[in-house]
Amino acid sequence: MTTTYAALLRGINVGGTKKLPMAELRTLMEGLGHDAVRTYLQSGQAVFTSGHGDGESLAAELAQAVEKRFGFTVDVIVRDHTYLKAIADNCPFPAAELEARQLHVTYFSVPVAEDRFAELDQAAYLPEEFRLGDRALYLYAPDGLGRSKLAVELSRPRRNKGLIATSRNWNTVLKLVELTGS
Structure with missing residues (x-):
């Protein structure tokens, strides 16, 4: 089953630190096996579909991949549509x-x-x-x-x-x- 999620990355592209181009974030996420990856603004939101994992494991996977690729740590929260709508x-x-x-x-x-x-x-x-x-x-x-x-x-x-x-x-x-x- 495929679920649509939003990944919220904390503190990227703010004040000239932790620069993470959104095109590169999309490519990175696609490389992790996610589909329909889209970003919103430059401040660390990505929407994607995935058929594996849950919010917590997907957040950990993305945080680890960002650190490996870009060389800095970033906190990530991943939530699905149902949760975001309820909020x-x-x-x-x-x-x-x-x-x-x-x-x-x-x-x-x-x-x-x-x-x-x-x-x-x-x-x-x-x-x-x-x-x-x-x-x-x-x-x-x-x-x-x-x-x-x-x-x-x-x-x-x-x-x-x-x-x-x-x-x-x-x-x-x-x-x-x-x-x-x-």
């Missing part, structure tokens, strides 16, 4: 009423318990807010991510210890649902 459908914020720059999703490699954020005084960051979902964190930042003090606090290494985390804006969240569904 979009279950957004706890009124996404249709917000500008895409105000809403972000951080995808986690594993489920994250609320106690990881227990000592965080959410009221101190209002009107910014976050909610946890299925291996995801939804962030509402009304002034955008670049001005978000809550985003800075949420991305601190101690909060993400032991897991892979990578964020996408709402436009990218929706585009990945579309691309994996077609």
Whole structure:
């Protein structure tokens, strides 16, 4: 059985580091036996079909291949269409009423318990807010991510210890649902 997935690569082609041309990423993924490989933007999204493995094993395989080919490590999360659609459908914020720059999703490699954020005084960051979902964190930042003090606090290494985390804006969240569904 063939499944359509999105691979989310963390921190590539940002600030001149970890340069990974999308054409080369597509070629690399095709060499791993994946089909219908497409990339979206330059910031590390690839959509592909595969008849072997699962999200976790496909992510590990791709991370290893990138390191071997390009010489740097990269965190990778792979999710299928059903998961990506559920994340979009279950957004706890009124996404249709917000500008895409105000809403972000951080995808986690594993489920994250609320106690990881227990000592965080959410009221101190209002009107910014976050909610946890299925291996995801939804962030509402009304002034955008670049001005978000809550985003800075949420991305601190101690909060993400032991897991892979990578964020996408709402436009990218929706585009990945579309691309994996077609």
